[in-house]
Amino acid sequence: xxxxxxxxxxxxxxxxxxxxxLRENQNEVMALYHEDNLSLSEIAAELGMTxxxxxxxxxxxxxxxxxxxxxxxxxxxxxxxxxxxxRAVEILERSAIxxxxxxxxxxxxxxxxx
Numbered sequence: 001x002x003x004x005x006x007x008x009x010x011x012x013x014x015x016x017x018x019x020x021x022l023r024e025n026q027n028e029v030m031a032l033y034h035e036d037n038l039s040l041s042e043i044a045a046e047l048g049m050t051x052x053x054x055x056x057x058x059x060x061x062x063x064x065x066x067x068x069x070x071x072x073x074x075x076x077x078x079x080x081x082x083x084x085x086x087r088a089v090e091i092l093e094r095s096a097i098x099x100x101x102x103x104x105x106x107x108x109x110x111x112x113x114x
Contacts, residue, residue, distance in 0.1 A: 008034075010075075014065035017074050026061035033058055085113040 012034045019027055032038045032046065040058070044051045069075050088109055092102050 011062050011065065013075055014062070014069055017078070018065050018068040018072075021068060022061050022064060026057055026064065029054055029057045030061050082113055085109045 015030050015034050019030060022030065028047065029043060032043045033040075038046070040051050040054045043049070044054045047054070049057075089106050092105050092109075095102060097105075
């Protein structure tokens with residue numbers, strides 16, 4: 001996966017966690033870019049802004065989201081919990097416990113990490 005794609009995915013995840021904390025115009029630009037997959041030019045046309053203004057707003061919003069993550073760490077905790085849950089499921093799938101108990105535990109882990 002390219003670094004640019006990883007960066008966009010990370011920004012999308014930050015937006016999922018902290019988007020409601022952004023200012024209204026930042027939230028709108030982020031939603032159009034990350035949820036609707038519009039280009040900067042398309043967003044500019046839709047919002048009556050210049051492409052440069054959209055780019056600036058997007059970068060400011062992404063910077064704010066990174067600051068929220070630096071302070072709160074919710075995305076890092078979520079990712080760590082996903083990794084731990086996956087490891088727990090792997091262990092359960094190899095374990096000698098009964099199939100019904102194993103399936104129940106796996107189901108609980110998936111519900112916790114949804």
